[in-house]
Amino acid sequence: MITVYGGNNSRATRNVWVLEELGLPYEQKSVNFTNGENKTPAFLAINPSGKVPALTDSDGNVALSESFAINLYLAQRYGTGKLWPADPASQARCLQWSMWAATEVEGPVVGLIVEKFFKPEAFRNAETAKKFEEHFIPSLKRIDADLAGKDWLVGNSFTIADLQCACVINGLNMLRYDFTPYPNLAHWLKACLARPAQQKVDAMPRA
Structure with missing residues (x-):
């Protein structure tokens, strides 16, 4: 059984999106930070950082943290043949874009949202x-250019x-960001965001 730790107001939704795309059975558990549940020995055994998201998979005795790493594992x-391509070059490009999103884009985007x-x-x-915004604009230009003439990365x-x-x-949609200069993006x-799996995640209560 796969268990995702973290509510729908956290980055755990990224992992739930993958699970829904793949049609895998899973359990989702919220972690109460207010009462210190994230600092209990049981949770720290899963993620020593005491943060969410985290994931356990009884098929292989796997315990992971970091939303992008969890998604790559899944x-x-x-x-x-679905989310993960079969050929090494395409697999490397999936890793490339994942690292790009984590290192080049997420920091300034989160900073602007805050x-x-x-x-x-x-x-x-x-x-x-x-x-x-000035920090991530070159990244938006890059992905917009890469998507010219194609549907997917x-x-x-x-x-x-x-x-x-x-x-x-x-x-950036939290800020009603104007993507007009980036039509491909x-x-x-x-x-x-129109994919059924993401629509299902988006409809889940944010508790």
Whole structure:
């Protein structure tokens, strides 16, 4: 049995999206940070960092943390021919895009969201927000150019590369970000978010 630790207001939704894409049975458990459940010996045995998401898979006695690493495990273990391509070059491109999303895009995107959405208005700084946006604009230009003339990032079908990148870039929709300058990116992101598995995840209660 696969168990995902983390509620639907966390990055665990990335892992749930993969599980829904693959049609795998799973259990999802919220972790109560308020009462210190994340610091109990039982949870620290799964993720010594005491954070979510985390995943256990009784088929192989696997315990993992970090949302992207969990997704890559699920794709490779259960998604060959679906989310995970068969040829080494395409597999490497899936890793490339996953690392790109994690290292080049997620940091400044999250920074902008915090600055413009989560911070009280009195503490927001327009100059700080501008710097975050300037940092990720080259990345948006890059993926927009890469998607010219094609539907998906790797090969002719939706893969883990698309899912990982869409998870990060979709955060900008919290800010009603204008993707007009990036038409290929906008078309691709809309297609990713319209997938039945993602629609199911999006409809889940954010408790």
